[in-house]
Structures are given as C-alpha cells and as structure tokens.
Amino acid sequence: MSSKLVEFKDVSFRYGEEQPWVLKNCSFEIFENEWLAIIGHNGSGKSTIAKLMNGLLFPQEGEIIINGKQVNEANIWDIRKDVGMVFQNPDNQFVGTTVQDDVAFGMENRGIPRDEMIRRIDHTLAAVNMQDYRFTEPHRLSGGQKQRVAIASVLAIFPQVLILDEATAMLDPKGRKEIMQTVSNVQTSQKLSLITITHDLQEVVQADRVIVMNAGEIWEEAKPRDIFGKKDALRKIGLDVPFIGILADELKHAGIAISHEPLNHEELLEDLWTLHLKT
Template sequence: MAKKAKKTNSKLEKLNDISLKLTDVEFRYRENHPNAVDGVSFEIKHGEYVTIIGHNGSGKSTISKIIIGVLRPQKGKIEVFGNEVHSSTLTGIRKFLGIVFQNPDNQFIGSTVRDDIAFGLENRQIPQKDMQAIIDKAAAKVGMTNFLDHEPLMLSGGQKQRVAIASALALEPDIIIFDEATSMLDPKGRKEIKQIMVDLKESREKTIISITHDMDEILNADKVIVMNKGQMVKCGKPHEILYDEEFLKSIHLDVPFVSRVIDSLRLNGLNVKNTLDLRELVDEICQK
C-alpha cells in the first residue's frame, strides 16, 4: 500500500526513489469499449532514461496522458516518488513533471524566447531577481543562449523544441516526459533533441521518459517498454528488444536502421556481429 503523501509548505516530498510506478492500470475512453490501457504495471527509477514505444493505437499516448493527470484511470494506481496520484495530490505531483509535447508551436506563450522561459517561472511566483540566472542556465543547457531575444515562431523546428525543453528545465522538474517530441522534426532537428536527451541521461539528475515510435531513438535508453493493443507486451534493455526482429514485425514496429544494414550485409556475404551502434558497425566493416 502506498504511503500517505507528506506535505511541506504544500509541496509533496519524495517518499522513495521510484520516479513513476503504475500498478494494474486500466483506462477506456467509453463504456463498453475495449480498454485503451489494459492492466499495465511498471516502475521507473529516478535517473533512468526510459522509452515507451508502440504503433498508433497501442496505448502509449494514453499512458502519457494518464501520467500527467489529463486522464484518470478507471482502475489501478499511479505513484510518483511514492505519492499516489489523485485529485488532492495532483497539483503537487505536477511540480515533479516537465512535459515536452509533439508540436512546440502549441507551447509558446511569450513574444521572445526569454519571455517564454520566464512564463512558467512567473506562474511559480519565482522572484524577479532570481529569474534571469535561471533562464540563462536553462537556455545554456539546450544551446539557445544566443537566441533569448528571438521570436520563438521564427526559429527552426529543432530550435523550437529546444526552447520548449528549456522552459521545462527552468522549473527544475525531477521527471521530463518527451511526448513524441521528435516526430515533427527534420533529421537535423531530431538529432539535436536526441542529443539533449542523452546529455540529460548522462547527468543522472533527472528521469527521462520518452513516448515515441522512433525505433532509432530507443538505442540510447536504459530501458524500453513496448505497448501493443493497450498492454505492455515487453520490457527490457534496448538490445533485448531490437535483436528480436520477429517480435518487432509481429506488432508492426520498424526494425532500426542499423539492424537493417546488418541484415543486408549478411545477405551479401559479409558476416558482421550484432550491434546497435552504427559507428561500431562502420569500424568493423573497415577492418574486414
């Protein structure tokens, strides 16, 4: 049984180091309809980088909405750092969370990057004298220091998402959720955002949860949760998921690019070992 949430000056405390725990969670959008999420249980420790993958309709986006409190499950329990999510704790729990959505244009409030990052700080009633240092630090983490006085809507897709990430980081969340955050970007923009995720992972200061259908993105994760038809059908390390090509095909997920290259090389008589690292594969080919 989850411990009763403790409060200090209306702020929830961390009761353990489990960033997120779902226990037998079920959700359906309408009565007499199939469950969009069906008996899902998993836990994510603080500092982990976890990807939740699945094709359209698998339940991964519904899971995301449940985590941030937009949807309330009909059954099961959600805990954030040991605090059970319900109506009386939701405001406090949301302070643990930072969200980066699919379309950054829908998140912009300010007329400049600086104003946009400041918006969340103003809502948290951060003293004006402290704001600039916080804004500068957040912008520096995502490489946007030189764009603070630019209009967000005039930036590239990758730059816009970096601003959205900076706005989330400025609020010092313990958990950052990337909800299909790279799906609308060009290859350059996707690469930029993936690198920021890796940098955040390596610091181990925050829990990173990425909801995605980008199979190449999961290469950097500590753990992968696979959703299909509302259920968690597999959970493991990236290599445990990606080397099982028959499993991926059975739930209509793409095989990552590096795996397709390896298959093609083997079909053409070049025996190479399994790897998830394209650079490692290139090095091996060069040595043959």
C-alpha cells in the first residue's frame, strides 16, 4: 500500500473568534499517487481544506502533516515546495508576459539553474499540450488554455501534491472535459497525489476516492461508485446528481435491470448492450 503523504488530524478552523466553525474535527489521509476528490456545496468547507493544506491558512485546532512535516509558519515554504495549487480563476495566477515566462516564474524564485528551467518548461508544457503557445501572451488564451498553463506552472516546481480548487468552475462543458482529461493524464504520467475540489459530481468519476463535505464535517468517504449510489441523500445536502445516474434510475424503475451504478455513458451503454444480447 502507498505511504501517507497528507494527514489531517482533528482539524477545526474558523475565520474569527466570533465566527462559526467552517471545519469541525476533520480527520482524513491522502496517499502517494492517489487521486482524491473533495466535493460539497458552497460553504461546506472544501476550499478551506485546500487553503489549509497549502499553508494559506492555519487551523485553530488539530494538526496537518504534509510529507512528514507539520504545516506551520516556521516551515511554510518547505510545505509549498511539496504542495502546488491551481485556483478557480487562472488570471489571478499569471505574472509573466508570455506563457514561457509564467511557467518559469516559480522556478526562478527557487533558484533553479537556467538549463534545468528550460527542460522543465518543455516538459510541463508538453504534459498539458500547450507547447505551441510558449511565446503567446496569457491574455490571448481561452479559459481552458489558461488553466492548462496554470497547471504547467505548478508542475514545473515538481510538487508531490497538486490541488485543483474549483479549477473548472469558469469553463464551459467542453473546456471542463478537456481540463479533466489533462489532469488525468498528468496524474498518471507525473505520479503525484492529486486533489480535486469541486461541487460537480461529474468531475469525480476518475478519482480513486471521494470525500463529501457538509456543514464543515466529513459526511461520507468512499469510492465514486458508492457515492453515486446515494442520490437521495446527496440531494438533501445540496448536491446535484449526474444525469447518467438519474437516467439509470429511470431505466431501473421501468423494469430494465441495470447491473450496477454506472459512472459514465460508456458503462451504461455496455450494460444495456449486455442486456440486449441476453434477450
């Protein structure tokens, strides 16, 4: 089994002494090379988890361990070498005048030699299929292309953990699909731990494990298929069920014996085709 890379131990957080707790006694682990999805409605605490993991915030109670090091102000820069983060709006992360300059920025701050920087720029832009845009000004890119560059900029510092905090929220359906495919390819090729934070259940299909947040607490932790099987309960906590799950339920109610909870159209079609061959 892979070793633990991230640990949350009874973590609680609030944005002020008079404010309600945003997180309440949260405990979970993330393992090397694992894809973990954290989902929940707005205000459930999922984005606060991301900021705590990257040292943008610190818990009032409990502790967070990243790669054997406790997250605190004394070692925050060491933590940020291990944890990279991509936010909802990529424009907030751009600092360079060209795509190449932007990818180089984080490496320059870490004193990485020029030859190594050039090698990493080539490698990371190829990983997100943006090598043909290296001299393009970021503001000329589409939303999906900007997010690809933001991902490349983080990958260039060789993090062990990559966090995407609502990174597809501003994209159209085609852009979302492309980014999630890029993320899947990167996670496989780079062998890093990936954490995707979203309110969209359709984005968790490829994850190894899902944590569902509700009112600052862990509501459920399971594999995607098991999470998708709790449609009514998910609706009660404000999460939209993917269309494919709704369609599968309607088919079951119509007497069509779908054998399992489908995660995508391909699985549903395979089930229907198998049933057709048996009749």
